[in-house]
Amino acid sequence: GLLDAGPGIIWVQMGTVGVEWTTRLAGIAADHGAVFIDAPVSGSEGPARAGQLVILASGPAQVRDVLAPVFGVLGRDTVWLGPAGNGTKTKLVLNNWLADLAEMTAETLSFARRLGLDPAAVVDLLQSNPLGAPYAVQKARVMLAGDFSPAFALKHALKDAELAAQAAQASGATLTLTSALLPRWRDTAASGHGDDDVAAVYLTA
Incomplete structure (x- = not known):
């Protein structure tokens, strides 16, 4: 139901769900006018607890500044990799x-x-x-x-x-x-x- 909040909402998908499902989710986001960010992480449990993950982000550049504080808490580095899907x-x-x-x-x-x-x-x-x-x-x-x-x-x-x-x-x-x-x-x-x-x-x- 969150996608019904209105166009422009940012959906950050951080799980490792594969290329097929990432494409499906991006399509659902587009249908609702949401900005889809594909951002799985690199790192195991230890780095996750310490906030030292590397975030493999991909998606529209205009939301990078908005997401920077969030990603800054979760990881030690965020790498932007181009269009949504490239992160996965x-x-x-x-x-x-x-x-x-x-x-x-x-x-x-x-x-x-x-x-x-x-x-x-x-x-x-x-x-x-x-x-x-x-x-x-x-x-x-x-x-x-x-x-x-x-x-x-x-x-x-x-x-x-x-x-x-x-x-x-x-x-x-x-x-x-x-x-x-x-x-x-x-x-x-x-x-x-x-x-x-x-x-x-x-x-x-």
Whole structure:
């Protein structure tokens, strides 16, 4: 009912709902004369609590100043990415990168272990050179510690990876790595680890 308040109302959509639903919501906004802002966020629970999220905003430039105080409370930085919809597309690209890094990390640790190596020593080595992406190193240490308290729950990472795969298919892109990890991630989530951190994919690697 909020959209019935009259033309010019600003609707800020900050969830990760995928390209198809973002397009639908933008259409609903247009039908009601509302200004639609697509602004999902990058960051997990810790940055959210600390107001340190990065807001991936997209939509008409004329409302940026109006929204600046709101976004300033929620995040440490707001990146404007062009027309509404680009925020969601960027979020899917970033979370696809996250999913592939998490899977690569789990497989690397499992590979090292099965070769008889100390996975922790491999992580130390990766951290000491450019190969060790900070996110991957941090997740590797979580995996080895076996503490899967959710910073980013597997069920949410899986949802985002599936949305990325759908967007890729619709656009003609090929996400070979993501398509390969999805079946095992679904099985891992269904086996009782959906609410655990995405690092739980190590358990089935």
